[in-house]
Amino acid sequence: MAEMGQRPALLKGQALDWQMVFYKAVHVVGRILLYGILLVGAVVFAMPFIWMFRSSFMPKHLVYNVPIIWIPPRFGLEHYIEPWKSLPFPIFYRNTIFITFMNIIGLVLSSSLVAFGFARIRFWGRDWIFLLLLSTMMLPFQVTMIPIYLFWSRLGAVNTFWPLIVPEWLTNAYNVFLLRQFFMTISPDLDDAARIDGCGWFGIYSRIIVPLSKPALGVIAIQAFAWNWNNFMAPLIYLNEPRNYTIALGLRMFSIGPAGHAVTRYTMADVMAMTIIALIPCLIVFFWAQKRFIQGIVITGVKG
Amino acid sequence: MTDQAIARRLPVRRGLADRLNLSPQARDNVAGFLFISPWLIHFFMLILFAMISSLGISFLKTDLLTGYKFVGLRNYQSMFDDELFWKAMTITAYYTFTMVPCGTIMALSIALLLNQDIKGLGFWRMVYYLPSVVSGVAVAILWGWVLNPRFGLLNQGLAMIGIPGPRWMYDEIWAVPGFIMMGLWGAGGAMLLYLAGLQGIPTALYEAAKIDGANAWHRFWHVTIPMLTPTIFFNLLMNIIGSFQVFTQSYIMTSGGPNNATLTMVLYLYRKGFEDFKFGYASAIAWALFAIIFVFTIMVVRTSDAWVYYEGKLK
Numbered sequence: 122m123a124e125m126g127q128r129p130a131l132l133k134g135q136a137l138d139w140q141m142v143f144y145k146a147v148h149v150v151g152r153i154l155l156y157g158i159l160l161v162g163a164v165v166f167a168m169p170f171i172w173m174f175r176s177s178f179m180p181k182h183l184v185y186n187v188p189i190i191w192i193p194p195r196f197g198l199e200h201y202i203e204p205w206k207s208l209p210f211p212i213f214y215r216n217t218i219f220i221t222f223m224n225i226i227g228l229v230l231s232s233s234l235v236a237f238g239f240a241r242i243r244f245w246g247r248d249w250i251f252l253l254l255l256s257t258m259m260l261p262f263q264v265t266m267i268p269i270y271l272f273w274s275r276l277g278a279v280n281t282f283w284p285l286i287v288p289e290w291l292t293n294a295y296n297v298f299l300l301r302q303f304f305m306t307i308s309p310d311l312d313d314a315a316r317i318d319g320c321g322w323f324g325i326y327s328r329i330i331v332p333l334s335k336p337a338l339g340v341i342a343i344q345a346f347a348w349n350w351n352n353f354m355a356p357l358i359y360l361n362e363p364r365n366y367t368i369a370l371g372l373r374m375f376s377i378g379p380a381g382h383a384v385t386r387y388t389m390a391d392v393m394a395m396t397i398i399a400l401i402p403c404l405i406v407f408f409w410a411q412k413r414f415i416q417g418i419v420i421t422g423v424k425g
Numbered sequence: 426m427t428d429q430a431i432a433r434r435l436p437v438r439r440g441l442a443d444r445l446n447l448s449p450q451a452r453d454n455v456a457g458f459l460f461i462s463p464w465l466i467h468f469f470m471l472i473l474f475a476m477i478s479s480l481g482i483s484f485l486k487t488d489l490l491t492g493y494k495f496v497g498l499r500n501y502q503s504m505f506d507d508e509l510f511w512k513a514m515t516i517t518a519y520y521t522f523t524m525v526p527c528g529t530i531m532a533l534s535i536a537l538l539l540n541q542d543i544k545g546l547g548f549w550r551m552v553y554y555l556p557s558v559v560s561g562v563a564v565a566i567l568w569g570w571v572l573n574p575r576f577g578l579l580n581q582g583l584a585m586i587g588i589p590g591p592r593w594m595y596d597e598i599w600a601v602p603g604f605i606m607m608g609l610w611g612a613g614g615a616m617l618l619y620l621a622g623l624q625g626i627p628t629a630l631y632e633a634a635k636i637d638g639a640n641a642w643h644r645f646w647h648v649t650i651p652m653l654t655p656t657i658f659f660n661l662l663m664n665i666i667g668s669f670q671v672f673t674q675s676y677i678m679t680s681g682g683p684n685n686a687t688l689t690m691v692l693y694l695y696r697k698g699f700e701d702f703k704f705g706y707a708s709a710i711a712w713a714l715f716a717i718i719f720v721f722t723i724m725v726v727r728t729s730d731a732w733v734y735y736e737g738k739l740k
């Protein structure tokens with residue numbers, strides 16, 4: 122494998138044709154190996170999903186059968202229809218979509234601005250403030266959640282979306298740190314060029330750094346989507362009325378016992394079905410976004 | 426003077442800053458604080474208040490409802506004689522120091538494989554990414570099944586090749602390795618970051634290396650890896666911080682059992698606070714954990730100068 126790139130295909134000697142054949146062979150073997158590894162890995166990663174998928178169509182008494190039944194004897198939709206009818210899922214979806222999209226916009230904006238400040242501008246106390254930023258991630262939220270709850274309840278914001286949206290618009294340490302790492306891989310020569318052309322700091326941010334960081338911003342958006350879509354703790358604390366519930370909270374209404382067994386009239390298969398419905402938007406967003414943001418190759422005008 | 430040096434001295438464009446007649450450094454100070462102001466507001470409005478409260482509570486004996494008593498450092502002292510605290514610490518350290526290297530290598534290898542020119546790229550990426558977006562409860566159900574000693578996927582698979590599988594979540598020795606496997610299954614999140622990092626490497630660097638006669642291995646080792654070190658650094662730190670605070674799996678799947686074999690630090694402080702209503706002691710444990718994570722973070726940050734390469738480092 123390692124030899125592949127070294128020899129240019131310029132060897133014109135007819136006598137050396139076997140060498141080309143050799144490289145071709147190495148290439149083909151390499152490809153087969155690559156696909157083989159990918160396939161095995163993908164099967165391992167996907168196995169629990171396949172199980173989840175088929176469980177959602179299966180009569181409940183067969184879910185835990187030994188040996189595992191991979192193909193249900195009949196595909197029933199009852200696990201999708203019954204819970205969907207019994208809970209107001211459209212409302213949960215509307216709430217979740219609203220919160221998620223608000224937060225993606227806020228988070229991408231605020232974290233890119235803050236990360237730009239840390240990555241590009243030399244200001245007083247920057248490195249200490251950055252360490253402070255990192256340290257805010259080190260205290261388990263289990264001990265900070267009570268004071269924060271008290272803060273929001275004093276403001277009368279419990280049972281509104283404010284406690285879920287405002288913190289994201291003010292960014293968080295994780296996303297700032299992530300974007301800062303990406304911004305710091307961009308050559309500062311570009312800043313200088315922009316400055317000569319009359320750009321201020323904001324111009325450098327909006328015309329140089331943001332356009333060149335599309336993959337990183339795309340990743341932030343993908344992760345923000347998945348995080349907000351699935352976020353459970355914050356909605357659990359702040360939203361007490363079903364009309365404000367998100368999907369994650371709605372799923373919680375199926376009430377799962379410690380060993381993963383459903384303890385209400387809903388069955389495991391119902392939970393699987395609802396999880397799949399909740400998961401589909403994540404899939405679509407990821408599939409679309411990875412094509413849009415991390416498939417293209419970034420070409421910058423400046424050589425290392 | 427080089428172009429760059431001239432450029433650095435050029436004034437940042439007109440506006441309020443000019444009218445105030447500030448020096449270039451003062452101007453950068455103002456600009457810097459303006460850019461980071463969203464986070465500063467967040468910090469002073471919410472985070473600082475919460476952190477100080479929890480620090481204050483750690484010097485009290487309180488259930489947060491009926492009253493409190495100032496006990497000084499007593500909460501911190503009692504940690505030293507608390508056997509369960511040390512057990513929780515050992516388990517957490519074991520999880521962290523296995524999870525961090527394994528997770529990093531796993532995510533990086535998958536990302537490198539999925540950065541090749543392959544057919545159906547989007548599909549492959551999705552399969553590997555998917556596990557990291559399944560919400561907590563569903564993960565617990567799925568893995569509760571995968572690791573079930575009798576009818577679980579893993580033990581049925583092992584039985585097929587003639588190995589009697591362990592009892593996983595019901596076995597003191599195998600419970601934590603079970604959690605580590607669960608954690609590795611979610612490596613797709615970090616993989617995504619590596620993919621983005623790989624996309625950010627200018628192709629010009631590879632072309633230059635090729636012209637200089639570097640083969641595929643050299644290009645990987647001297648271009649890809651150094652350009653990826655900022656992302657590796659990020660993942661390493663986040664992995665350390667996250668692994669030390671591991672909680673959900675133990676809480677949902679084993680409640681810390683069997684015989685406290687999966688009692689992590691955060692689960693322990695959660696129990697102390699929300700089950701025994703000893704919020705003072707719980708906060709003290711949280712701050713002890715904070716100190717431990719802080720020390721490891723500083724260690725990684727200090728070494729980073731030696732191995733993290735920033736193309737855009739400010740000189």
